[in-house]
Amino acid sequence: MNNSNNINDAFKGWSDKSYNRGRHLVERDITTLGWATPFYPDNSIPEHVLNATVSGLKNHGSSYLLPEGDLRLREAIASRLKKFNNLDVNSHKEILVTPGSNAGLYYAVKPFIKPGANDEVLIPDPSYTGNFLSVRLNGGIPVSVPLHASDGFQLDVGEFEKKLTPNTKMIILSNPNNPTTTVHKRENILSLCRLCVEKDLIMVVDHSFEDIIFDSRELLTIASVEEMWERTITVFSLSKGMGLSGYRIGYLVACEELMSIYHRFAVNILGPVNTAASYGAKAALEDYAFVDFYRKIFERRREVAFKMISQIPGVDCLFPESGYMLWVNISKLGTSDEIVKYLIDDARVIVNPGTEYGACGEGYIRIIYGAFKDDEKIYSILERIKESLKKLAFKKGII
Amino acid sequence: MNNSNNINDAFKGWSDKSYNRGRHLVERDITTLGWATPFYPDNSIPEHVLNATVSGLKNHGSSYLLPEGDLRLREAIASRLKKFNNLDVNSHKEILVTPGSNAGLYYAVKPFIKPGANDEVLIPDPSYTGNFLSVRLNGGIPVSVPLHASDGFQLDVGEFEKKLTPNTKMIILSNPNNPTTTVHKRENILSLCRLCVEKDLIMVVDHSFEDIIFDSRELLTIASVEEMWERTITVFSLSKGMGLSGYRIGYLVACEELMSIYHRFAVNILGPVNTAASYGAKAALEDYAFVDFYRKIFERRREVAFKMISQIPGVDCLFPESGYMLWVNISKLGTSDEIVKYLIDDARVIVNPGTEYGACGEGYIRIIYGAFKDDEKIYSILERIKESLKKLAFKKGII
Structure with missing residues (x-):
């Protein structure tokens, strides 16, 4: 039997190249700098978070939580939103705890896409893969900006305006942006917000990398901009900044009208989050000084990593504004896929092809320098990448 | 601003009665017998599962797992599927670990529904709420059988045949069934399978209650029936039988062709499961003798609960075949909603209205007698229900 007649087109034909690359990594013993999670694969749970998790599990067991999340966790989230994001939200009615931001992003988009209506969603390109997929898997049409x-x-409102059609329904973006590390500037965000209000668009903003921003750049939370609260859904995560990716905890924030819809179906699509992890997440949000410590590590590594990769002839590297990654223009040496394949074979290191982040990512690779706890280990891997690419540049006559 | 123009119709107009009832429970200090999870709200994690969870967390940390789940967990699942479900599956290619069976059910259905194509899905009524919602939220049309x-x-293939149209795409059922506790008989399942093959339908089967079956009834795993493997997706859970609802671990099983599609998008819709919980789940699946112990408790309670509720004049109660619930015909006393409301006010107990499980559930309520660890506690709550309903029967002139 062949089931292909039964399968929705949105589920066919998507390249599974990088998926399969991921699957076979472990078997081939290749070092991965492709997973954006702090110190991966090393353990990175802060002591107070571990203790809260274990004691929650031992003392309170692991029954279901409410679909919208444990109230005490939502209160910790509300308190953090006030301090960090300039948002004053009702912890009963305007927060939904989600099993990570990927599922959160998919779910954030879902109620707004009318299948079969050709709803279009504007998405900066390059930006996070999930921004495009969340739309496509919900039956909408992602439009690259x-x-x-x-x-x-940086965001350029003119580019968004060019892509507007009567079917434009929503904008999705990440701030800071992954993979470019760009922290979007206030003036550009404000222009985009004006467009959003004028055209009655919904805005979905992914804040996954909000914790790791360098050089005191301002992070403007779009939901806090005038007239944006009631049309903005903000997606948060404890994975990228706090290194708690395996906890599977994130949260959505939106106005009561939108949240009443999210709350209602949360259990049927997302399920509640892991109960013990919810106790740990509360501890992490209440005492997140460890994130400053992480940021200092990544800031130190940023200098070294940038310098090392910039020295490669023909390679152009952006000085990171946030996160723990380099966005590297390798177009003089080959396509994204060629270079990724080359580095697996020659340097025994996996990085992400730029094309994972949209068509405009062609000619780029993303390198995670936030992997592993040990600085020297990551530097020696970067050195392998550098030597491999230098060799390739030499072969191509670039010196 | 009012966002209602932006919202997909599938997300509007669904009654949130029982959702809101759930929300305010805690505040009103009402006892809930409405959550189908063993011993809820008491802790029910077996010692060896707790130990594996905590030591996994402490020793291996909590980085991301592979989107399809940790291989060692998938191996434990494959071994259990062989012993328990008569299924010989490839742990690399035919299993997907999911954050619980609710998200698993939604995800199982997703690739087969073509939005806008009026795809119809046949669903036994009454059966689990999620069977209907998974279809509706994916843009399909649930058809009650x-x-x-x-x-x-029991399943009646004649009733399914009556509802067939050219748009029929899939059948979703739970075995054992929730809320009726019915364990579907081999001969009925085989007839339904023949229909499925003949009409080229996909079958989704939810096995959430497979662990708690009484009187040595046979559980026939539909995926093991001839010609069904390649068209069946089976949804499993560690919540209902093993009491690990807060772990958020379940799994999907399907042939390689279907699973390659599920695997590819798992991370974007479901996310991987909680890492520490994955270690615990492996321990639970490798040593599940505790489930026999749970079953004996529920079997003992079944006798008492059935007898108590059956004694109420005008009330008709089914002797349970599985699980830890009573499916009670209260139609002589009032509608499902009336009786639920009455019991909240008079007995200070919450139970589920039959209408949560489809239109055919009208006139029924579902009572979870598997709540709490202490037998006497549950008996005293059932006694409150009995006395309340007797009083109502008397008022209505039923003696």
Whole structure:
């Protein structure tokens, strides 16, 4: 039997190249710098978070939580939103705890896409893979809005305006942006917000990397902008900044009207989050000084990693504004896929092809320098990448 | 601003009665017998599962797992599937670990529904709420297929045939069934399988209650029936039988062709499961003798609960075949909603209205006698229900 007649087109034909690359990594003993999670694969749970998790599990067991999340966790989230995001939200009615931000992003988009209605969603390109997939898997049409290296991949409202049609329904973006590390500037965000209000668009913003921002750059939370609260859904995560990716905890924040819809179906699509992890997440949100410590590590590594990769002839590297990754223009050496394959074979290291982040990512690779706890280990892997790419540049006559 | 123009119709107009009832429970200090999870709200984690969870967390940390789940957990699942479900599956290619069976059910259905194509899905009524919602939230049309009290709510292939149209795409059922506790008989399942093959239908089967079956009834795993493997997706859970609902671990099983599609998008919709819980789940699946112990408790309670509720004048109660619930015909006393409301006010107990499980559930309520660890506690709550309903029967002139 062949089931292909039964399968929805949105589920066919998507390249599974990088998926399969991921699967076979472990078997081939290749070092991965492709997973954006702090110190992966090393353990990174802070002591107070571990203790809260274990004691929650031992003392309170592991029954279901409410679909919208444990109230005490939601209160810790509300308190953090006030301090960190300039948002004053009702912990009963305006927060939904989600099993990570990926599921959160998919779910954030879902109620707004009318299948069969050709709803279009504007998405900066390059930006996180899930921004495109969340739309496609919900039956909408992702529309790529190019970002430009010339201005550090900042949002450009003019580019959004060019892509508007009567079917435009929503904008999805990540701030800070993954993979470019760009922290979007206030003036550009404000222009985009004006467009959003004028055209009655929904805004979904992924804040996964909000914890790791360098050089005191301002993070403007779009939901806090005038007239944006009631049309913005913000997606948060404890994975990227806090290193708690295996906890599977994130949260959505939106106005009561939108949240009443999210709350109602949460259990049927997302399920509640893991109960013990919820206790740990509360501890992490209440005392997140460890994130400053992480940021200092990544800031130190940023200098070394940037310098090392920039020295490769023909390679152009962006000085990171956030996170723990390099966004590297390798177009003079080959396509994204060629270079990724080359580095697996020659340097025995896996990095992400730029094309994972949209068509405009062609000619780029993403390198996670936040992997592993040991600085020297990550430097020696970066050195392997550097030597491999230098060899390739030499072969291509670039010196 | 009002966002209602932006919202997909499938997300509007669904009654949130029982959702809101759930929310306010805690505040009103009402005892809930509405959550189908063993011993809820008491802790029910077996010692060896707790130890494996905590030591996994402490020793291996909590980085991301592979989207399809940790291989060692999938191996434990494959071994259990062989022993328990008569299924010989490839742990690399035919299993997907999911964050519980609710998200698993939604996800199982997703690739087969073509939005806008009016795909119809046949669903026994009454059966689990999620069977209907998973279809609706994916853009399909749930078609209710009535089950009948007269034959203990067994599957009746004739009823399915009556509802077939050219748009029929899939059948979803739970075995054992929730809320009726029916364990579907081999001969009925085989007839339904023949229909499925003949009409090229996909079959989704939820096995959430497979662990708690009484009187040595046979559980026929549909995926093991000839010609069904390649068209069946089976949804499993560690919540209902093993009491690990807060772990958020379940699994999907399907042939490689279908699973390659599920695997590919798992991370974008479901996310991987909680890492520490995955270690605990492996321990639970490798040593599940505790489930026999749970079953004996529920079997003992079944006798008492059935007897108590059956004594109420005008009330008709099914002797449970599985699980830890009573499916109670209260139609002589009032509608499902009236009786639920009455019991909250008069007995200070919450139970589920039959209408949560489809239109055919009208006139029924579901009572979870598996709540709490202490037998006497549950008996005293059932006594409150009995006294309340007797009083109501008396008022209505039923003696």
